Amino acid sequence: MTFDRDLLVIGAGSGGVRAARIAAGHGAKVTVAEDYRVGGTCVIRGCVPKKLMVYAARFADDFSDAKGFGWSIGETAHDWSALIAAKDREITRLEGLYAANLERSGVEIVRARARLDGPNRVRLSDGRVITARHVLIATGGTPVRDGGFPGSDLAATSEELFHWPRRPERVVVIGGGYVALEFASLLAGLGTKATVLYRGEEILRGFDGEVRRHLHGALVARGLDVVTEDAPTRLERRDGALRLTTKAGRVIDADEVLLAIGRKPATADLGLDTVDLALRPDGSIPVTGAAATTLPWLHAVGDVTGRPALTPVAIRDGHAFADIVFGGLDRDVSHELIPTAVFTTPEVGTVGAGEEDLRAAGIAHAIFRSTFRPMRATLAGREERTLMKILVGEADDRVLGVHVVGPDAAEMVQLVAVAMRMGARKADFDRTMALHPSAAEELVTMRQPSDHWRP
Numbered sequence: 018m019t020f021d022r023d024l025l026v027i028g029a030g031s032g033g034v035r036a037a038r039i040a041a042g043h044g045a046k047v048t049v050a051e052d053y054r055v056g057g058t059c060v061i062r063g064c065v066p067k068k069l070m071v072y073a074a075r076f077a078d079d080f081s082d083a084k085g086f087g088w089s090i091g092e093t094a095h096d097w098s099a100l101i102a103a104k105d106r107e108i109t110r111l112e113g114l115y116a117a118n119l120e121r122s123g124v125e126i127v128r129a130r131a132r133l134d135g136p137n138r139v140r141l142s143d144g145r146v147i148t149a150r151h152v153l154i155a156t157g158g159t160p161v162r163d164g165g166f167p168g169s170d171l172a173a174t175s176e177e178l179f180h181w182p183r184r185p186e187r188v189v190v191i192g193g194g195y196v197a198l199e200f201a202s203l204l205a206g207l208g209t210k211a212t213v214l215y216r217g218e219e220i221l222r223g224f225d226g227e228v229r230r231h232l233h234g235a236l237v238a239r240g241l242d243v244v245t246e247d248a249p250t251r252l253e254r255r256d257g258a259l260r261l262t263t264k265a266g267r268v269i270d271a272d273e274v275l276l277a278i279g280r281k282p283a284t285a286d287l288g289l290d291t292v293d294l295a296l297r298p299d300g301s302i303p304v305t306g307a308a309a310t311t312l313p314w315l316h317a318v319g320d321v322t323g324r325p326a327l328t329p330v331a332i333r334d335g336h337a338f339a340d341i342v343f344g345g346l347d348r349d350v351s352h353e354l355i356p357t358a359v360f361t362t363p364e365v366g367t368v369g370a371g372e373e374d375l376r377a378a379g380i381a382h383a384i385f386r387s388t389f390r391p392m393r394a395t396l397a398g399r400e401e402r403t404l405m406k407i408l409v410g411e412a413d414d415r416v417l418g419v420h421v422v423g424p425d426a427a428e429m430v431q432l433v434a435v436a437m438r439m440g441a442r443k444a445d446f447d448r449t450m451a452l453h454p455s456a457a458e459e460l461v462t463m464r465q466p467s468d469h470w471r472p
């Protein structure tokens with residue numbers, strides 16, 4: 018059988034773009050269909066604009082710390098519109114780079130919505146039908162918009178936040194995960210009175226318990242209101258503002274309410290009913306290896322697969338898919354030891370297991386812990402403490418988890434992840450020379466465990 022294209026990719030986000038470029042490099046004829054902007058969630062309305070806004074928020078700390086180092090800082094003011102405009106210019110620049118890189122690799126970009134139309138066939142919203150030897154679904158995910166309470170449609174999601182015309186004076190953020198905490202923290206840094214409303218016992222479910230409690234305390238010390246074990250029951254408009262009522266009877270007035278209760282795979286209206294593929298109940302596409310579905314011609318990468326919803330995972334899988342299918346190469350895709358960060362202020366960086374994970378798995382371990390005021394905090398008069406934890410398997414001295422809450426946590430944890438990937442033992446950390454004075458040196462100078470846990 019002959020096909021119009023060797024590969025048709027649906028979705029020009031992190032995973033789809035990487036797969037398309039690598040496949041084209043292996044000589045494949047590739048088309049990418051995208052109905053929005055090239056770059057996907059991460060570049061257009063996720064990691065990148067968010068991190069730019071985090072930088073903006075952190076200047077507040079710089080201004081107040083500077084005084085302790087002899088600087089006189091005059092009155093400061095933040096211009097939200099200027100930030101949004103600058104952020105938009107940068108996103109447009111990056112989008113251009115992504116598109117140019119695709120075109121330079123010989124990939125055709127089609128600005129249209131694509132739907133499967135039976136095996137190896139894709140129908141575009143401009144009416145064209147394209148046949149392809151392989152189809153890769155890389156459509157990502159979208160924020161959950163239904164909070165399950167009356168008036169939840171009055172709340173915004175992160176997608177709208179990136180275009181808010183003004184910064185709200187008061188915000189309620191519903192949820193206790195990455196998106197909720199990052200936006201609550203950055204808005205608070207810019208001067209917003211932020212309330213986090215989380216249904217569970219402690220924010221950041223799935224992270225090490227001590228990390229969760231430490232971050233909670235640090236956010237409260239910075240003026241955020243962190244409410245746990247409570248949930249919204251109604252959201253309504255009142256006198257030009259929003260009023261949120263909760264199960265526990267709280268009534269909170271705010272200028273904006275942000276719904277950050279997770280994301281769902283974007284598989285609706287993709288024509289998946291025209292092919293014989295079973296989805297998971299949450300709508301995600303089950304895959305094995307890099308991107309394989311149960312159909313030999315159909316593949317999927319990224320958030321749409323239900324794998325960890327992280328850009329580097331989508332990129333790695335997309336790259337491996339193209340190498341395997343179009344390069345004939347052997348590629349092993351591992352999703353173990355994925356370092357991750359929560360870009361709150363202070364930020365969280367984590368790789369490997371938390372204490373609760375190790376206990377659940379019955380793994381005896383030693384806990385090395387250090388909390389300290391970073392050097393800069395001394396003259397700045399800042400009380401916030403950094404937390405560092407190393408969890409070490411007692412059977413073989415392997416470092417099983419590293420957790421940092423404090424400035425530059427993400428940067429430290431990325432590098433520690435290399436050592437852990439190589440199977441580092443605590444003894445390797447111990448014989449590594451410290452770099453002084455730094456915060457990271459604490460990671461190689463923790464001599465005595467503070468605790469042990471044995472099954």
Ligand code: NDP
Pocket residue numbers: 164165191192193194195196197199215216217221222248277278279280325326327357358359360
């Ligand atoms: P998360 O799954 O991280 O968090 C969702 C939060 O909403 C949880 O606290 C969850 O509570 C709560 N929740 C879920 N359903 C409801 C409900 N019906 N009512 C009230 N609360 C609810 O999702 P995010 O949207 O924050 O992020 C999605 C993914 O994107 C992340 O998992 C991550 O992989 C990725 N991401 C990564 C970032 C990074 O690397 N820095 C930044 C942003 C996103 P509970 O814990 O009880 O389930």
